[in-house]
Amino acid sequence: MKSAPFKYYVPSEIDEALELLYQLGDEAKILAGGQSLVPMLNYRLLSPANLLDINRVSELKRYSLTDEGLKIGAGVRQREIELSPEIELAFPVLHQALTNVAHVQIRNRGTICGSLAHADSAAELPSVMVALGAQMVIRSGVGDRAVKAEEFFKFHLTSDLEPAEILTEVHVPKLPAKTVGAFEEVTRRKGDFALVGAALLGQWDANGQIQNCRIVCSGVAPVPLRLRFAEDIVNGTDLSDQVLVNVQQSVMDSLDPTEDIHTSSHYRKIVTGVVVRRGLSRLVDQRGAANGSR
Amino acid sequence: MSQISEIKENLTVTNIGRGMIRREDPRLLTGQGKFIDDLPFSDFYEAAILRSPHAHARVVSIDTERALKLSGVIAIYTAADLEPIMKDLPPKVSHPKLNYQIRLPMVKEYANYVGEPIAVVVAENRYIAEDALDLIEIEYETLPAVASTHAALRKGGPKVHIGSESNVAVHIIQKAGDPEAALKTAPHVIRETFKITRGGGHSIEGRGVAARFDPITQQLTVWDNTQAPHYVRQMLATIYGMTEDEIRLIAPQDIGGGFGPKAQFYGEEVVIPWIVMQMKHPVKWVEDRWENFISATMERSQTHRVEVGFDEDGHLLVLKDVFEHDQGAYCVGLQVPTITMSTLPGPYVIPNIHSELISCYTNIVPTSSLRGAGRPQAVTVMERMMDRIAEHLGMEPAEIRRRNLIQPDQFPYAVGLLFRDGSPLTYDSGNYPALLEGAVDRIDIVKFRRDQAEARSQGRFLGLGLSMYVEGTGIGPYEGARVRLTNSGKILVTLAASPQGQGYETVYAQVAADAIGVDIDLVEVRHGDTSSIPYGQGTFASRVTATAGPAVWEASELLKSDLLAVAASLLKCDVSSLALSGNSVFIESEPERRVLLYDIALVSNVGRHGMSVPRDLPIAIERTAYFKPVQAVYSSGISAVIVEVDPETGKIEILKSLLGHDCGNVLNPMIVEGQILGGHAHGIGNAIYEEARYSEDGQPQAVSYLDYALPTAIEVPTPELFHVFSPSPLNPLGVKGAGEGGTIPVPGAVANAVEDALRPFGSRICELPLTPERVLRAIYDHD
Numbered sequence A: 001m002k003s004a005p006f007k008y009y010v011p012s013e014i015d016e017a018l019e020l021l022y023q024l025g026d027e028a029k030i031l032a033g034g035q036s037l038v039p040m041l042n043y044r045l046l047s048p049a050n051l052l053d054i055n056r057v058s059e060l061k062r063y064s065l066t067d068e069g070l071k072i073g074a075g076v077r078q079r080e081i082e083l084s085p086e087i088e089l090a091f092p093v094l095h096q097a098l099t100n101v102a103h104v105q106i107r108n109r110g111t112i113c114g115s116l117a118h119a120d121s122a123a124e125l126p127s128v129m130v131a132l133g134a135q136m137v138i139r140s141g142v143g144d145r146a147v148k149a150e151e152f153f154k155f156h157l158t159s160d161l162e163p164a165e166i167l168t169e170v171h172v173p174k175l176p177a178k179t180v181g182a183f184e185e186v187t188r189r190k191g192d193f194a195l196v197g198a199a200l201l202g203q204w205d206a207n208g209q210i211q212n213c214r215i216v217c218s219g220v221a222p223v224p225l226r227l228r229f230a231e232d233i234v235n236g237t238d239l240s241d242q243v244l245v246n247v248q249q250s251v252m253d254s255l256d257p258t259e260d261i262h263t264s265s266h267y268r269k270i271v272t273g274v275v276v277r278r279g280l281s282r283l284v285d286q287r288g289a290a291n292g293s294r
Numbered sequence B: 001m002s003q004i005s006e007i008k009e010n011l012t013v014t015n016i017g018r019g020m021i022r023r024e025d026p027r028l029l030t031g032q033g034k035f036i037d038d039l040p041f042s043d044f045y046e047a048a049i050l051r052s053p054h055a056h057a058r059v060v061s062i063d064t065e066r067a068l069k070l071s072g073v074i075a076i077y078t079a080a081d082l083e084p085i086m087k088d089l090p091p092k093v094s095h096p097k098l099n100y101q102i103r104l105p106m107v108k109e110y111a112n113y114v115g116e117p118i119a120v121v122v123a124e125n126r127y128i129a130e131d132a133l134d135l136i137e138i139e140y141e142t143l144p145a146v147a148s149t150h151a152a153l154r155k156g157g158p159k160v161h162i163g164s165e166s167n168v169a170v171h172i173i174q175k176a177g178d179p180e181a182a183l184k185t186a187p188h189v190i191r192e193t194f195k196i197t198r199g200g201g202h203s204i205e206g207r208g209v210a211a212r213f214d215p216i217t218q219q220l221t222v223w224d225n226t227q228a229p230h231y232v233r234q235m236l237a238t239i240y241g242m243t244e245d246e247i248r249l250i251a252p253q254d255i256g257g258g259f260g261p262k263a264q265f266y267g268e269e270v271v272i273p274w275i276v277m278q279m280k281h282p283v284k285w286v287e288d289r290w291e292n293f294i295s296a297t298m299e300r301s302q303t304h305r306v307e308v309g310f311d312e313d314g315h316l317l318v319l320k321d322v323f324e325h326d327q328g329a330y331c332v333g334l335q336v337p338t339i340t341m342s343t344l345p346g347p348y349v350i351p352n353i354h355s356e357l358i359s360c361y362t363n364i365v366p367t368s369s370l371r372g373a374g375r376p377q378a379v380t381v382m383e384r385m386m387d388r389i390a391e392h393l394g395m396e397p398a399e400i401r402r403r404n405l406i407q408p409d410q411f412p413y414a415v416g417l418l419f420r421d422g423s424p425l426t427y428d429s430g431n432y433p434a435l436l437e438g439a440v441d442r443i444d445i446v447k448f449r450r451d452q453a454e455a456r457s458q459g460r461f462l463g464l465g466l467s468m469y470v471e472g473t474g475i476g477p478y479e480g481a482r483v484r485l486t487n488s489g490k491i492l493v494t495l496a497a498s499p500q501g502q503g504y505e506t507v508y509a510q511v512a513a514d515a516i517g518v519d520i521d522l523v524e525v526r527h528g529d530t531s532s533i534p535y536g537q538g539t540f541a542s543r544v545t546a547t548a549g550p551a552v553w554e555a556s557e558l559l560k561s562d563l564l565a566v567a568a569s570l571l572k573c574d575v576s577s578l579a580l581s582g583n584s585v586f587i588e589s590e591p592e593r594r595v596l597l598y599d600i601a602l603v604s605n606v607g608r609h610g611m612s613v614p615r616d617l618p619i620a621i622e623r624t625a626y627f628k629p630v631q632a633v634y635s636s637g638i639s640a641v642i643v644e645v646d647p648e649t650g651k652i653e654i655l656k657s658l659l660g661h662d663c664g665n666v667l668n669p670m671i672v673e674g675q676i677l678g679g680h681a682h683g684i685g686n687a688i689y690e691e692a693r694y695s696e697d698g699q700p701q702a703v704s705y706l707d708y709a710l711p712t713a714i715e716v717p718t719p720e721l722f723h724v725f726s727p728s729p730l731n732p733l734g735v736k737g738a739g740e741g742g743t744i745p746v747p748g749a750v751a752n753a754v755e756d757a758l759r760p761f762g763s764r765i766c767e768l769p770l771t772p773e774r775v776l777r778a779i780y781d782h783d
């Protein structure tokens, strides 16, 4: 469990980082918090010739919360976002999801962007970003581009990033008024990746009906799985008990989830229905609050 | 802990029984512990081991040329280079009927499990050594693998060992009474099949061996974080053809947990010191977590087919259990399954017993003891059946147990089977009703049933599980201690057994201080070095308190009589007029007439060069005692667990965990409590989380803690504890072992609680650990 040899680069400017990446091409790996990468190096599941440490690039260490929304740089730790009361207020679902990511020690080092770039299908943050309609800001020596979260995740551990690209920032747009949200998951141990997780968002309208509902699951497919058919069932309803039972049943009937060492496809099928129903009932709990204050 | 004085009435106990803070703690808490990887081995080369990636394969060829060219690589050894030591590593516990398969230190031709050592690379450091592993080219001819007892027993299926006729390692039947007849006549007979899986030891520190050879003294010094230093020394002496005095085996002062896997003997322990003697250069090998997952022994699975017969009142008439045990690729010892066989009857009067073991070879890393060592499985089977009987008769589970317990006046109680130590399974002492009633009172079952009913009406599912056990501890053949008056007037206790966190430096200072009567601050305890005490066995099977404890006691008593005799000679008085306390011996009626221990050391140890001493003056104040138990001593206990099960996700929440424990007299309650708490964590892991999963072709599926669900502090509730004290009449301290009791009953109690919670669904809990998946299946399969 010792990493194979590699060359180590520590740029302090983003341009320097991009230049290095451009030169090294697919021979390089970016080191952010190291919480996923270092174990993979030590198990020799990866043995890149070069490691590009972006932890000293001060430009990447910033996040900002403005009228447009939230911008999180690649150097920002998960724990910083979790501990910001303003962000918790503006994006409660993000905060809730973060408290389910690993343990405090790991969140102290792990970055938001690292988790997204890593694209683990059972991770919490990718689903949340899809639900929030986030944009990935990607830069390389060749040029910059932006990709919607929904299109960013390609497969388990595979994102849209090219080898010479850095995910420099994620943009989370401001949520419409009266948005409510919930993150619900089932794990074996506290801090584990999700057996099944779901990020849910929606807005209660004046008639007490939920609109623009988004339901995105972790752990059930190779990428964050948006359950559009379930969204269609609930949009425009009051999320009555009967609606919740129907959604649960329909999720159970329609899914064909991944099977892995942690649990069977059958388990995930049943429990995704449960998790979605429970998440929705938490939106119900927030109906009064949403209509009152916002 | 007043019980100690029942045993030693004439003794004023000042230290024994006190919850003294461990002397080990300051250095461990401040990061000053000295584990094998902390020792300043600056001139040592480091080794890495190439391990079989296949569960079953013939090694066709090995090419090390490229690897040897890597800068920093010193040497590479394979079996072909190690012919003189390619000798059998025999099992710790065997049986005349064992279908024996030779286990060699490294693969010679056939690799029989993933992780079996094939080559050792020695390099300037571990990084380079691991780089070199990637450059060794091996051609394998893969062979069909056997990855479960079920597959092992399949007619016409592949064989674990090429050329063997059967995958059965041993088939043993033990009987008491006439079980066949009793099964025919019992008014009620119920049956079930249980599959119980346990995981590995997962000590925070893996295995490690380092060695140095001194060509001048011809002394081989081996540092090995083993649980059994003298055992390893003897194995090495035998294999190398050396005497025991030519090998000094040191178990480092601090060892980061043992739990059983470090009490076994491995090929790496043979190969590394031998390489050192060949290379004439010191080498160390420290196992990493990946190696620990695939190559340290573990416990894995047993499948039990059990039948119990009982009468209308719930009295047990007969127990019949036939079980398959996964022995792994080689038999490193039969202790686990033979302990399972004799643990089944537990605290109950059962007139007729049939206990049958079918142990199978598989192409998986060998199994051996892990805290509890076959007992959690047996207890789970028995206690699950006690609950089923209660259910069958519509009785409270506590009541069915109450009716069957061995009573305090029935000791010594002969069960009618043999224990793992070869002696008859005869319980020495205990008070099982006190354990049961202690738990029943604390749980308040009547109230619990009300809460349970109310919760059910709200769609919540609570369950209560009880589980009782009797545990053979303190087994032979012997353990030793040497007690010495040092030249500076202090008492040095040297133990043969070495600890892995059990606090020997504290406990045996308590014992020696009380036996001698000296101030405990004058007593120091050392351990783990074969050069300072010639013989010993080691730390395993909850045996040390009940073997080394009495040895320390006896050696200390002898030393005390020496001290008094010297003082009597110096003070010109009779021994009977003397007393010993603090740092001196004095005449009781004239306390100002005294000699310091230091004075005694000057006279009797240091002496005056060339001068004679009085005839009756004891000299060289040092005593060694070896305590030889006549048989095991039997600890006992109970676990009671209240759970809430989420029937939609299969998640189990433990609302309450209670442990009642009886290990006879308690030397240091704080340490015993620590042992129980740690054991309980292992029990929770076994009940709900831990599983070393293998694919059908024998590939390990969980080789990191991402995939292997070791519980953390968050998952393990803090149990409430209570104690019952039934001193053993079989040793002078009245003590029994306490290292495993926290683990043994917990899986059974949790399983019982979960089935109790899910009774409205008619769920059957027959397979452990209780992953959310299994719990959900138990609900849906009986919907």
Ligand SMILES: Cc1cc2nc3c(=O)[nH]c(=O)nc-3n(C[C@H](O)[C@H](O)[C@H](O)COP(=O)(O)OP(=O)(O)OC[C@H]3O[C@@H](n4cnc5c(N)ncnc54)[C@H](O)[C@@H]3O)c2cc1C
Pocket (backbone or CB within 6 Å): A029, A030, A031, A032, A033, A034, A035, A036, A037, A038, A074, A100, A101, A102, A103, A106, A109, A110, A111, A112, A113, A114, A115, A116, A117, A118, A120, A122, A123, A124, A125, A161, A165, A166, A167, A168, A191, A192, A193, A194
């Ligand atoms: C014990 C443990 C438990 C965990 N539990 C969870 C959990 O429950 N849920 C969960 O979601 N995660 C969990 N994690 C993973 C953790 O959240 C990681 O921190 C995260 O997945 C990766 O972030 P990082 O900053 O550490 O990235 P790194 O480990 O440094 O990098 C991960 C990968 O992303 C690439 N990368 C990183 N940053 C960028 C970037 N800006 N641009 C392009 N590529 C980049 C790296 O090259 C690498 O391939 C756990 C980790 C541990 C050790």
